[in-house]
Amino acid sequence: MTKITYIEHNGKSHTIEVQNGLTVMEGAVQNDIPGIDADCGGSMACATCHVYVKEDWFNKIPSKTEGEDDMLDQAFEPKPNSRLSCQLIVSDDLNGLIVNLPEKQV
Amino acid sequence: MINTDALIIGAGPTGLFTAHQLKLIGLNCEVVDNLDKIGGQCIELYPDKPIYDIPAVPECTGKELTDNLINQLKPFDIKFHLSERVEQVKKINDYWNVKTNKGTEFQTPNIIIAGGVGSFEPRKFIPKECEKYENTSIFYSVKDKSIFKGKIVSIFGGGDSALDWAIELSKDAKVNLIHRRDEFRGAESTLKKVLELQKDGKINLYTKYQLKSVHGDNKLEAIDIIHDNKENINLKTDFVLGFFGLIMQLGPIANWGLNLDRKTISVDTERFETNQKGIYAVGDICNYPGKLKLILSGFHEGALAARACFKLARPDEKYRFEFTTTSTSLLKRLGKK
Numbered sequence: 462m463t464k465i466t467y468i469e470h471n472g473k474s475h476t477i478e479v480q481n482g483l484t485v486m487e488g489a490v491q492n493d494i495p496g497i498d499a500d501c502g503g504s505m506a507c508a509t510c511h512v513y514v515k516e517d518w519f520n521k522i523p524s525k526t527e528g529e530d531d532m533l534d535q536a537f538e539p540k541p542n543s544r545l546s547c548q549l550i551v552s553d554d555l556n557g558l559i560v561n562l563p564e565k566q567v
Numbered sequence: 568m569i570n571t572d573a574l575i576i577g578a579g580p581t582g583l584f585t586a587h588q589l590k591l592i593g594l595n596c597e598v599v600d601n602l603d604k605i606g607g608q609c610i611e612l613y614p615d616k617p618i619y620d621i622p623a624v625p626e627c628t629g630k631e632l633t634d635n636l637i638n639q640l641k642p643f644d645i646k647f648h649l650s651e652r653v654e655q656v657k658k659i660n661d662y663w664n665v666k667t668n669k670g671t672e673f674q675t676p677n678i679i680i681a682g683g684v685g686s687f688e689p690r691k692f693i694p695k696e697c698e699k700y701e702n703t704s705i706f707y708s709v710k711d712k713s714i715f716k717g718k719i720v721s722i723f724g725g726g727d728s729a730l731d732w733a734i735e736l737s738k739d740a741k742v743n744l745i746h747r748r749d750e751f752r753g754a755e756s757t758l759k760k761v762l763e764l765q766k767d768g769k770i771n772l773y774t775k776y777q778l779k780s781v782h783g784d785n786k787l788e789a790i791d792i793i794h795d796n797k798e799n800i801n802l803k804t805d806f807v808l809g810f811f812g813l814i815m816q817l818g819p820i821a822n823w824g825l826n827l828d829r830k831t832i833s834v835d836t837e838r839f840e841t842n843q844k845g846i847y848a849v850g851d852i853c854n855y856p857g858k859l860k861l862i863l864s865g866f867h868e869g870a871l872a873a874r875a876c877f878k879l880a881r882p883d884e885k886y887r888f889e890f891t892t893t894s895t896s897l898l899k900r901l902g903k904k
Contacts, residue, residue, distance in 0.1 A: 498830070500684045500815055502860055506612040507684075507815065531752040534725050535812035538693055539747060541795055567690075567814045 463551050466559040467494050467512075479551045485560060486510040486546035496562035503547035505529065508536035509567060510546040512560040522549060522558070537563050571597045572880035573677040573873070574665055576653050576820075579607020581850030581865030582681035583636040588873035590643040591897060594880050598645060599667060601652040601686035601818075606633035608683050608851075611813060622863055632862070642902040652686055656823045656846070663845060676879040679872050680841075680848040681865070684830060686818045690811040692723070692778050697807075704787035705807045715740045719803055721790060723778060724810030727753045730761050732808060737769040743802055745792055749774040773800070781807070820852075828854050838875035839868045845879050847872040 462478040465488055469475075479488030489497040489510075498509035505528060514522065519542045526548050533539045546560065573589050575582045578600035589596045604610055609618075609629030617626050627635070651667040656678065658664070665673040689707035691697065697705050709732060716739045722729050725746040730753040733744045744761065751758050764770040779793040789803050817830050826833040826842045831854035834840060839847045849872050850865035858864070877886040891897050898904070 500830070501608075501612070504613075506608070508812075509814075530748065530750065531726070534747065534752070535690055535814070537690075567816055 463553060463556045463558075465551065465555065466557075467496070468559065468561045469494075469496050470562055470564045481552050483551050484547050485512065485549040485551060485555075485558070488551060489546065496566070497546060498566040499547060505532055505545060505547060508532045508545065511536040511539070511563055511566060512544055512546045513540055513542050513563065514544050514549075515559040515561070516542060518558055519544075522555065537565055537567065569597060569671070569673045571595055571673060571675045573679055573876045574599065574663075574673050574675045575679045575681055576600075577607060577681035577683060577850070577852075578602070578605045578647060578649070579681060579683050579850065579865075580609055580632060580636055580862050581683075581869050582607065582679075583633075583640060584866045585679055585681055585849060585869030585873055586645050587636075587639055587643070588870045589876060590640075590645065591891070591900060592873060592877055592886065593896075593900065594873070594876060596645060597648065597673065599648045599651050599653055599671075601650065601688075603650045605637060605647060605649070606630070609633050611687055618862070620861060620863065642900065652818065654819050658843075676845050677876040678846045679869070679876070680820065680832065680846065680852055681850045681869065682817075682820060682848075682852045684815040684817075684851055685820065686816060687813040688816050688818070689809070690814045692807075692809050694778060694780055696781055697778075700781060700783070700787045700807070704783070704805065705781070705809070707809050709808065712736065715806060718805040719743070720806045720808060721745060721802060721804040722808045722810070724808075725751045725753070726810060726812065727757060728810035729753075729808075730757045732810070733770055734760055734764065737764050741771075742769065743771045743773060743804065745773040745776050745778070747775065747777045776800070778807075778809075831858075834868075837871070839872040840875060847875060 465479050466476040467489055475494050477492050486499050490499055500509045501507040529545055529548055533543050572594035573596040575586055575596055575598045578598050586596050610633050614630040615628050617628055619626055651669050654668050655666040662674045663678050715736050719741045720736050721743040722733050723745050733742050736742050765772045775795045776792040779791040782789045789801055792800050832841055832848040832852055834848050834853045834855055836855050839849050841848055849868035851860045889897050
């Protein structure tokens, strides 16, 4: 289990334990954390699991997969530290990861 | 006013196979979809991606699946209303009265919602004041390119639509092309052409910029764009075009008095009926214990919803279960002798 913190746009913070092997998106959906829609179910075909990764973490996590930036172009208010949470696979290396959620997904 | 036994909302794989099932059991139906083409997510999101879990089809792309489903509908006469969105659903006596955004009106005892995750809508600019200029100076698609002649047009986006329109409009307009990063996802030849036009001074390219604000009174006059490093540029412009792809929104479906669970509609698993009699939901948009968002589940749900429609469309007849291998009436409907 790995500790992940999701911070909603309004500042409300949720720290949960997510099973390794799941994605950061799945961790949020399975724990009913509001703010991640994941319309396409994790196939990188939409941009509704968009998160901002805290700067100090952004360079530590595995870099973007092919096509992820293309999808992020279609996200709501993308920033340089934007990621799709369905592409972030939870492992021990991510313990303590903090992601901020955008104001909305669509 | 169009009278039909059943109206299907959504022309994705589930909607298409549901139409097949309705026609096969002798009901007529019409299909409405907000996209300008048949196929739903399969065509819009992953036309070239292979799918491996359609029963008896080891591998096919979204486009191939759609083409095959359309082929399967060939024996039947089904009217599709594309680029139309259902806006209003109202109960009038025993019928549902349905109106689209283009004014098409249906009267039907059965509505089958096969809407996936909602209708596809263009993603819009974030600054609120953009709404004021929408459809006068700010557009998310091009209907009449002649209005841009001799004007300054600022195009946002990094995909084929943005690049193609930048090239096309640069013939008789001054074009700014603005993208939030310095990579584009268009075809390589298109990108090459854009860079050539930039060299010739026909297109001004701004990468790592996004729209910050728009300015003008009744008419749009200028925009501010902001770089990743916060640097600001003010650009004079007559028109702004945004091509950020499509997003899926539940849209007006949320207002029809249906039991919703997040973005899905609760149904029973016998008829796939919602809490409103004669309104069914099938495919990704429906929700029940154990629901799987697979295309094959949509096919099953559509087949059962179609049978449920029979009762309301032909109250005096009894539905009889038949196989296509043996039933002469089914074979006749399929155009086989």
